[in-house]
Amino acid sequence: MRIDIATLFVEMCETVLSESIIGRARGAGHIEIYCHNIRDYSDDKHRRVDDAPFGGGMGMVMQADPIYRCYCDVAESIGKKPHVIYMSPQGKKFTQQMAVEYSKMDNLFILCGHYEGVDERVIEEIVDEELSIGDYVLTGGELPALVVTDTIARMCDGVLSSDECFTDESHFNGLLEHPQYTRPANWNGRQVPEVLLGGHHANIQKWRREQSLERTLRKRPDMLKTAPLNNQDLEYLAKRKETVKD
Ligand code: SAM
Numbered sequence: 400m401r402i403d404i405a406t407l408f409v410e411m412c413e414t415v416l417s418e419s420i421i422g423r424a425r426g427a428g429h430i431e432i433y434c435h436n437i438r439d440y441s442d443d444k445h446r447r448v449d450d451a452p453f454g455g456g457m458g459m460v461m462q463a464d465p466i467y468r469c470y471c472d473v474a475e476s477i478g479k480k481p482h483v484i485y486m487s488p489q490g491k492k493f494t495q496q497m498a499v500e501y502s503k504m505d506n507l508f509i510l511c512g513h514y515e516g517v518d519e520r521v522i523e524e525i526v527d528e529e530l531s532i533g534d535y536v537l538t539g540g541e542l543p544a545l546v547v548t549d550t551i552a553r554m555c556d557g558v559l560s561s562d563e564c565f566t567d568e569s570h571f572n573g574l575l576e577h578p579q580y581t582r583p584a585n586w587n588g589r590q591v592p593e594v595l596l597g598g599h600h601a602n603i604q605k606w607r608r609e610q611s612l613e614r615t616l617r618k619r620p621d622m623l624k625t626a627p628l629n630n631q632d633l634e635y636l637a638k639r640k641e642t643v644k645d
Contacts, residue, residue, distance in 0.1 A: 400504065400555050401431040402548055403473045403481065405466060406511040407448065408541050409434045415545050420559070421552050429557035432548065433473075437461070440468035449514055459514040463521035466510060470525050473508055481506035483527045484547070486540030487516070490529030493547055495570035497530075501547075502554040509547065511540030573626030575619060577610035609635055 404412055412434040416422065424430050438446040442464075449459040474480050482504055491497075501507060510517070510526065522529070532543040552558055554565050569576045580591040594606045612635055615622050623636070 400502065400551075401433070401477065401506050402551070403506070403508045404432070404434045404511065404544050404548065405437050405469045405473075405508065406434060406539075406541055406544065407437055407461075407513050408511075408539065409436045411541050412545060416548065421549060424552060424555070424558040427557070430552050430555045432552070435469050435473065437465050437469050440465040440472070452515060457515070461512060461514060461517040463518040463524070466517060466521045467524065470508060470510075477506055479506070481508040483508045483510065483525050485510045485512065485517070485522055485526045485529045486532075486543040486547070487512065487529040488531050488534070488536045490531040492534075493530050493532050493543075493550075495550070498547070498550040499554060499571075501551045507551070509540075509544045511544045513539040573622060574611045575614045575622070577607040577614065608632070612636060613639075 406412055416425065416432055416434070421430070421432075425432055437448050441448045441462075448465045449461050452458070452460045470483065482501075484507060486509065530543070530547060532546050537543065559565060565571055567576065580595060584591045584596060592606070594602050597603075608631075612623075612628075612632055615626065616636070616639070628636070
């Protein structure tokens with residue numbers, strides 16, 4: 400998969416995307432990520448890419464043309480129109496399920512806004528979707544683009560050591576993950592649950608599933624309304640309800 404990020408702050412993006420798992424995955428060729436400086440596409444002698452809003456008001460607006468040229472350059476180099484996402488507090492709220500769908504795509508072009516945002520006409524011209532990472536406003540689209548890129552990239556083939564690394568995690572299957580422990584078995588008088596030390600695979604799996612249900616019930620009961628639950632899960636939750644009643 401290839402992700403192109405159009406930004407005014409390439410270094411900020413590269414700093415994050417060169418580190419750790421994503422940095423190594425890029426190095427090994429499991430995923431291609433390119434950060435493009437929108438200023439490189441300005442025809443202004445001072446590399447200006449913003450101007451005052453028509454109609455007056457606070458702040459500056461990113462101009463359509465440099466963004467459009469950057470997009471055309473990427474489309475030409477990959478030989479087709481990439482799926483274009485504009486990071487925006489006005490967009491659909493980003494979820495793990497969306498990330499799963501994006502991770503199956505060949506190309507994504509992510510546009511980061513800044514200042515008051517970008518000229519509406521370039522959104523109309525090239526953007527397929529507006530995505531938000533939450534109901535709050537940041538100074539720019541870089542942090543949201545990095546959040547989205549990281550979430551997608553870790554699900555691309557070869558980036559993590561196996562698919563289980565992400566399919567067993569919170570949100571992938573509609574539940575929160577069970578608690579995790581590592582050595583020492585006793586820390587500050589707190590003992591690791593006995594079942595995890597016994598090596599009985601089926602018992603460990605059962606305990607983990609129940610803990611997962613338990614945590615979701617306690618921390619995010621809203622998720623249980625849509626989580627795909629099997630008969631055993633439903634039995635466990637029904638029993639638990641009775642215990643709470645007693
Ligand atoms: N004037 C815009 C509005 O009220 O909708 C907000 C502009 S914001 C200060 C600058 C840029 O940050 C946006 O163009 C967008 O790219 C990015 N941004 C800010 N908050 C975001 C969020 N919650 N999710 C995604 N992108 C966000």
